[in-house]
Amino acid sequence: MKQREVVIIGAGPGGLCAAQKLLEGGAKVCLIDRNASLGGQLIKQTHKFFGSEKQYASKRGIDIMEILISSLTQYGDQLEIMTETSVVGMYSDKVIACVKKDKFFKIQAQSIILATGASEKSIPFENNDLPGVYAAGAVQTLMNEYGVKPGDNVLMVGSGNIGLIVSYQLMQAGINVKALVEAAPSISGYLVHASKIRRLGVDILTNTSVKRAIGSEQVKQVEIWDLDPTWQGIEGSERILDVDTICISVGLAPLTELLQQLGAEVRYIKELGGNVPVIDKRYETTVKGVYACGDVVGIEEASSAMVEGKITGLNALEDLGYDIRASRLEMKALHEELKFLRDGPHAAKVRAGYLKRGMLT
Amino acid sequence: MIDKTGIAIKALFEKEFPENEETLNRPKAIIECYKEIPCNPCETSCPFDAITIGEDINKRPDIDFDKCTGCGICAYSCPGLAISIRQFKEDNAELKFPYEFSPRPRTGQTVNVVDRSGEVITTGEVINVIDKSKQNKTALVHITVDKAYMYDAAAIEVVKNES
Numbered sequence: 001m002k003q004r005e006v007v008i009i010g011a012g013p014g015g016l017c018a019a020q021k022l023l024e025g026g027a028k029v030c031l032i033d034r035n036a037s038l039g040g041q042l043i044k045q046t047h048k049f050f051g052s053e054k055q056y057a058s059k060r061g062i063d064i065m066e067i068l069i070s071s072l073t074q075y076g077d078q079l080e081i082m083t084e085t086s087v088v089g090m091y092s093d094k095v096i097a098c099v100k101k102d103k104f105f106k107i108q109a110q111s112i113i114l115a116t117g118a119s120e121k122s123i124p125f126e127n128n129d130l131p132g133v134y135a136a137g138a139v140q141t142l143m144n145e146y147g148v149k150p151g152d153n154v155l156m157v158g159s160g161n162i163g164l165i166v167s168y169q170l171m172q173a174g175i176n177v178k179a180l181v182e183a184a185p186s187i188s189g190y191l192v193h194a195s196k197i198r199r200l201g202v203d204i205l206t207n208t209s210v211k212r213a214i215g216s217e218q219v220k221q222v223e224i225w226d227l228d229p230t231w232q233g234i235e236g237s238e239r240i241l242d243v244d245t246i247c248i249s250v251g252l253a254p255l256t257e258l259l260q261q262l263g264a265e266v267r268y269i270k271e272l273g274g275n276v277p278v279i280d281k282r283y284e285t286t287v288k289g290v291y292a293c294g295d296v297v298g299i300e301e302a303s304s305a306m307v308e309g310k311i312t313g314l315n316a317l318e319d320l321g322y323d324i325r326a327s328r329l330e331m332k333a334l335h336e337e338l339k340f341l342r343d344g345p346h347a348a349k350v351r352a353g354y355l356k357r358g359m360l361t
Numbered sequence: 362m363i364d365k366t367g368i369a370i371k372a373l374f375e376k377e378f379p380e381n382e383e384t385l386n387r388p389k390a391i392i393e394c395y396k397e398i399p400c401n402p403c404e405t406s407c408p409f410d411a412i413t414i415g416e417d418i419n420k421r422p423d424i425d426f427d428k429c430t431g432c433g434i435c436a437y438s439c440p441g442l443a444i445s446i447r448q449f450k451e452d453n454a455e456l457k458f459p460y461e462f463s464p465r466p467r468t469g470q471t472v473n474v475v476d477r478s479g480e481v482i483t484t485g486e487v488i489n490v491i492d493k494s495k496q497n498k499t500a501l502v503h504i505t506v507d508k509a510y511m512y513d514a515a516a517i518e519v520v521k522n523e524s
Contacts, residue, residue, distance in 0.1 A: 049440060057405075060498075063497075172463075185365070192442070193441065195393070196442050199479050201518075340416075344397040
């Protein structure tokens with residue numbers, strides 16, 4: 001069995017930032033990702049990021065990915081990268097079971113950082129299994145990573161930032177976005193993103209949802225209807241739109257399965273996206289030496305994932321016996337950054353979640 | 362209203378323009394960022410310290426029109442594409458809008474100009490397209506329209522591929 005000092009599972013913004021801090025501090029890092037390249041979802045983020053300069057605001061996600069990856073190249077043998085590698089099992093003694101291509105192997109780690117991210121949620125409606133019904137993130141991968149046009153006429157479902165941004169990116173790819181429906185009474189993402197697609201002609205319909213998709217072999221049309229204040233569809237309000245693609249963007253769920261296999265305690269906190277690991281202020285789970293950061297600890301923005309990654313990396317470093325006294329001020333500043341990212345009306349849910357967790361920083 | 366539709370009504374966007382119309386005889390940045398979000402590139406990108414957000418990056422930007430030169434740096438730095446540059450020039454309004462579509466419009470081309478709901482309200486002529494590498498792929502399309510549209514113009518309609 002391979003022996004490794006620190007294993008990071010997931011090389012998205014959280015995992016990459018954790019790796020950076022661990023490498024800086026002198027630890028040997030093994031970075032595992034199931035995709036062919038590092039960066040997680042950043043590769044398809046062609047829009048400019050929010051936040052402050054510290055989180056690379058105003059840079060495009062894909063360029064942030066390049067910055068994060070290139071900051072790791074100077075470490076040579078100190079960093080081992082395993083791409084196209086899936087972690088298929090985790091044990092409480094920190095043994096990690098992996099599959100790369102057809103090869104199965106195990107790693108014994110001293111410390112583990114889980115940065116596994118999240119998966120997309122869906123909603124039930126008649127015919128939601130027809131070809132042409134996609135998750136928004138999947139459409140973004142098709143378009144921006146593989147250069148494949150998902151369809152010609154799209155209905156977007158959900159007005160969070162992902163729904164709004166993917167609508168805009170569909171339009172940039174020359175695809176017609178017929179409308180965006182949102183079941184809630186108001187737009188949930190940033191208004192600047194909403195205004196950006198509205199002034200380019202996309203109707204944003206709140207209190208509206210999908211009743212059914214229409215088609216036999218693939219989506220040909222969609223029936224939408226108004227919702228009453230109890231979120232029930234209003235009979236008689238149905239109308240039909242000619243679309244070949246229905247894009248679902250109704251939120252994300254943390255990918256905690258590996259943490260649960262390991263025996264780390266999870267808890268259901270709705271505001272953070274569902275089952276999330278129980279963690280302390282140092283982002284350590286209930287299993288000693290196992291940490292988590294990014295969307296797996298609670299759904300937020302990539303900017304928060306990067307800051308959490310750095311915090312987690314420094315804490316893991318300390319527990320491994322490295323001297324992090326020189327990083328005390330940095331640690332304080334990182335917690336301060338998180339506080340600001342979780343401030344303001346748009347982060348109310350995240351704050352409510354962290355209040356339940358008893359760790360509102 | 363804007364919470365439901367994404368459309369800022371006149372009473373809302375008018376407040377973002379200078380109180381004294383003569384201020385717009387020089388180019389000025391008009392910032393339409395109505396909700397508190399954690400973001401501050403407009404402040405940090407401004408070479409003239411004309412935009413203030415402060416330590417708490419969730420605060421809305423505040424612009425000092427005396428300091429603003431209308432240089433346009435904030436307009437292509439804003440991740441929300443929420444800033445335009447506007448100026449009266451004789452009987453016309455000269456406007457610079459951020460633009461992230463391909464192909465770019467051509468100088469001299471006539472483009473449709475839309476309001477905040479996406480309705481075409483007039484046409485404008487492209488004076489030039491500012492698209493330097495430091496803008497990181499957010500072009501500024503500089504157009505001239507009748508001055509009556511100074512306030513209502515919100516963007517140019519996407520220019521279609523010519524093939």
